[in-house]
Amino acid sequence: MNxxxxxxxxxxxxxxxxxxxxGAIAAGCRFFAGYPITPSSEIAEHISxxxxxxxxxxxxxxxxxxxxxxxxxxxxxxxxxxxxxxxxGFSLMQENIGLGAMTETPCVVVNIQRGxxxxxxxxxxxxxDMMQARWGSHGDYEIIALCPSSPQELFxxxxxxxxxxEMYRVPVLVMGDEVVGHMSERVVIPPKEEIExxxxxxxxxxxxxxxxxxxxxxxxxxxxxxxxxYHIHIxxxxxxxxxxxxxxxxxxNKLVSRLVNKIRKNADKIIxxxxxxxxxxxxxxxxxGISARxxxxxxxxxxxxxxxxxxLRLITVWPFPEKRIHQLASKVVGFVVPEINCGQxxxxxxxxxxxxxxxxxxPHAGGHxxxxxxxxxxxxxxxx
Amino acid sequence: xxxxxxGEKRMKYWRKPLDADKVKVPxxxxxxIKDRCKGCSFCVEYCPRDVLELSDEFxxxxxxxxxxxxxxxxxxxxxxxxxxxxxxxxxxxxEELEEKDEQG
Amino acid sequence: xxxxxxxxxxxxxxxxxHIWCPGCGIGSSVSCFIMALExxxxxxxxxxxxxxIGCTGRVAGYVKLDSFHTTHGRAIPFATGLxxxxxxxxxxxxxxxxxxxxxxxxxxxxxxxxxINMTVICVNNFNYAMTGGQAGPTTPxxxxxxxxxxxxxxQPFNLVHLAAASGAVYVARWTALHLRRxxxxxxxxxxxxxxxxxxxxxPCPTAYARRNRLGDGLAQMKFYHDNSIIRHGADxxxxxxxxxxxxxxxxxxxxxxxxxxxxxxxxxxKVMGGRK
Numbered sequence: 038m039n040x041x042x043x044x045x046x047x048x049x050x051x052x053x054x055x056x057x058x059x060g061a062i063a064a065g066c067r068f069f070a071g072y073p074i075t076p077s078s079e080i081a082e083h084i085s086x087x088x089x090x091x092x093x094x095x096x097x098x099x100x101x102x103x104x105x106x107x108x109x110x111x112x113x114x115x116x117x118x119x120x121x122x123x124x125x126g127f128s129l130m131q132e133n134i135g136l137g138a139m140t141e142t143p144c145v146v147v148n149i150q151r152g153x154x155x156x157x158x159x160x161x162x163x164x165x166d167m168m169q170a171r172w173g174s175h176g177d178y179e180i181i182a183l184c185p186s187s188p189q190e191l192f193x194x195x196x197x198x199x200x201x202x203e204m205y206r207v208p209v210l211v212m213g214d215e216v217v218g219h220m221s222e223r224v225v226i227p228p229k230e231e232i233e234x235x236x237x238x239x240x241x242x243x244x245x246x247x248x249x250x251x252x253x254x255x256x257x258x259x260x261x262x263x264x265x266x267y268h269i270h271i272x273x274x275x276x277x278x279x280x281x282x283x284x285x286x287x288x289x290n291k292l293v294s295r296l297v298n299k300i301r302k303n304a305d306k307i308i309x310x311x312x313x314x315x316x317x318x319x320x321x322x323x324x325x326g327i328s329a330r331x332x333x334x335x336x337x338x339x340x341x342x343x344x345x346x347x348x349l350r351l352i353t354v355w356p357f358p359e360k361r362i363h364q365l366a367s368k369v370v371g372f373v374v375p376e377i378n379c380g381q382x383x384x385x386x387x388x389x390x391x392x393x394x395x396x397x398x399x400p401h402a403g404g405h406x407x408x409x410x411x412x413x414x415x416x417x418x419x420x421x
Numbered sequence: 422x423x424x425x426x427x428g429e430k431r432m433k434y435w436r437k438p439l440d441a442d443k444v445k446v447p448x449x450x451x452x453x454i455k456d457r458c459k460g461c462s463f464c465v466e467y468c469p470r471d472v473l474e475l476s477d478e479f480x481x482x483x484x485x486x487x488x489x490x491x492x493x494x495x496x497x498x499x500x501x502x503x504x505x506x507x508x509x510x511x512x513x514x515x516e517e518l519e520e521k522d523e524q525g
Numbered sequence: 526x527x528x529x530x531x532x533x534x535x536x537x538x539x540x541x542x543h544i545w546c547p548g549c550g551i552g553s554s555v556s557c558f559i560m561a562l563e564x565x566x567x568x569x570x571x572x573x574x575x576x577x578i579g580c581t582g583r584v585a586g587y588v589k590l591d592s593f594h595t596t597h598g599r600a601i602p603f604a605t606g607l608x609x610x611x612x613x614x615x616x617x618x619x620x621x622x623x624x625x626x627x628x629x630x631x632x633x634x635x636x637x638x639x640x641i642n643m644t645v646i647c648v649n650n651f652n653y654a655m656t657g658g659q660a661g662p663t664t665p666x667x668x669x670x671x672x673x674x675x676x677x678x679x680q681p682f683n684l685v686h687l688a689a690a691s692g693a694v695y696v697a698r699w700t701a702l703h704l705r706r707x708x709x710x711x712x713x714x715x716x717x718x719x720x721x722x723x724x725x726x727x728p729c730p731t732a733y734a735r736r737n738r739l740g741d742g743l744a745q746m747k748f749y750h751d752n753s754i755i756r757h758g759a760d761x762x763x764x765x766x767x768x769x770x771x772x773x774x775x776x777x778x779x780x781x782x783x784x785x786x787x788x789x790x791x792x793x794x795k796v797m798g799g800r801k
Binding site for chain 1: 539571573586589591593606608609632786
């Protein structure tokens with residue numbers, strides 16, 4: 038085990054997927070279980086090289102279902118754990134993402150999105166799993182999803198994802214895409230002292246009084262690790278504060294409301310957006326991931342024509358920044374939403390706008406990033 | 422009653438062993454947690470000493486729990502405790518009983 | 526009256542009586558499990574039980590150890606994560622035939638192949654009992670189940686053969702009636718490093734036995750009494766279970782092979798130690 042190799046502080050010219058792997062390592066992740074799937078495999082491959090250097094455990098599981106379960110188990114075994122996948126594997130993981138949400142297990146799932154549906158375009162970009170990230174598993178739950186737009190952000194947001202997952206005891210999704218994952222750019226890895234890591238929220242009181250699902254004020258309960266003598270029972274069935282299954286409407290209401298409110302009531306602390314020139318904008322481009330970068334060129338073209346265009350970039354896609362969108366709706370002529378799909382996040386924008394203003398989707402079925410001119414066209418048209 | 426005749430009551434010998442008076446056949450007491458029983462009869466069937474039988478009384482769930490038919494015959498083998506799927510029956514050895522008596 | 530049973534200290538007594546039917550063998554196997562834990566002298570704070578979904582899957586909810594009731598078929602990968610994250614834990618997977626071998630089949634063979642350090646106790650009652658008695662991968666040929674009302678036309682798995690072929694280092698099969706031998710097998714399995722597998726044939730009076738008119742739990746236990754043959758070291762290939770045929774029980778495999786965690790770390794140390 039080589040402590041010097043833990044955090045590769047410095048400036049790198051690094052591939053996005055590699056940056057994601059380094060982000061996980063910097064965040065303290067020491068368990069990885071995954072299944073190879075293009076275009077995320079480089080993350081797994083890089084981790085398989087790096088983990089043995091620093092005492093982490095890498096295991097390639099037999100499928101994505103096993104991978105998701107293994108990271109849940111490892112989290113309860115005391116290690117920060119992560120898996121990576123793409124569209125088809127993401128579909129397979131849904132049931133157990135639900136188990137993670139129900140058992141409030143901290144872990145990180147990275148989806149380097151590709152063109153779908155089904156096998157689709159394994160090596161080409163898509164942003165078609167955005168709604169699935171929110172609603173993919175059955176039942177009611179809330180999840181946190183981050184959208185990096187660059188290799189640097191793949192590093193930063195992976196660290197952020199681990200922090201959020203420990204803070205809110207929920208699986209956190211990093212919704213990358215093939216372009217961001219496969220591009221190489223300048224990535225600055227800060228020194229260890231400058232990387233803020235949030236610790237696991239562990240219980241430290243008397244053993245007899247421990248209730249595994251009794252929430253703190255912010256609706257998040259305190260966790261323990263298997264093997265510490267607490268004799269916890271963790272189940273996917275609807276359960277009470279002791280963790281025992283209680284199958285009635287009252288317990289369901291109490292538990293599920295808390296799981297949902299845990300994120301909703303803390304949304305203001307979780308949501309992160311990047312705004313540029315939105316205060317007096319006529320049109321605002323709402324985007325995320327690689328499409329946000331493509332939009333920058335479109336915005337440049339619009340500004341050259343004298344249009345006042347702002348940009349609202351979603352760093353957290355889920356929970357969605359409903360309040361801010363609603364606020365801006367009364368100030369602008371319209372929102373332009375470019376995304377590499379046939380319309381997903383645009384519906385959230387429409388919902389929050391509540392008819393107060395125009396919303397135009399700039400779709401793209403996948404396989405390539407947008408032509409900035411198409412986004413520019415949409416900005417022009419919305420003003421007519 | 423002498424030790425050897427107690428022993429004869431609990432063990433069926435086909436010839437009397439030479440050290441019959443030195444061999445102590447263990448003895449135990451069967452305790453039944455009646456309200457846990459679901460009347461499956463495993464204990465009744467598999468007790469090697471025929472200590473138990475299903476009673477006619479009903480427990481809280483409407484099952485017939487067993488009762489100790491032949492107190493003297495129990496040799497503390499522990500099979501009833503092990504076979505019961507409901508954790509409704511167990512045995513205590515003579516020694517443990519004596520300890521408990523001493524402790525008052 | 527709140528009487529205490531000597532095994533209550535390892536049970537979540539606030540949840541007893543459990544949900545298993547009268548005459549079901551799962552409870553007896555859990556008795557043996559608790560006895561085996563006592564006899565093996567394991568640190569009970571380090572024993573973790575992982576179950577899936579089904580009647581046997583409920584075992585996790587009744588034992589007073591760190592226990593995890595996971596999704597259908599996924600007990601083994603969850604347990605793999607636990608075992609590899611903390612190799613000091615004694616991980617026991619306690620689940621049923623449908624959960625472990627049908628939906629969980631893929632995970633089962635891979636965990637055995639890798640020789641992950643865990644003990645898998647599979648209670649085989651030949652159907653999906655909890656959900657009403659549907660046929661499963663171990664339902665014997667021609668047996669009736671709720672989804673095979675005319676009889677089952679699928680050849681079942683021979684679990685001990687499957688486990689042995691996949692690389693398990695300890696493979697045993699007992700019926701729920703072989704209490705003391707089952708307990709002893711469990712003790713041996715706990716002390717074994719690597720993937721150990723114990724199949725427990727159990728009565729299922731409410732589903733399997735009822736549909737096939739096999740009587741109640743006691744009748745099935747009597748059948749096991751009269752029809753099980755103990756053959757230690759037998760070739761697992763020859764231990765098929767047909768409908769109401771002889772059942773070969775015993776310890777089939779007991780070999781040594783380094784478990785995954787140990788093997789991985791030793792291997793990496795060798796390869797990386799040579800590099801500068």
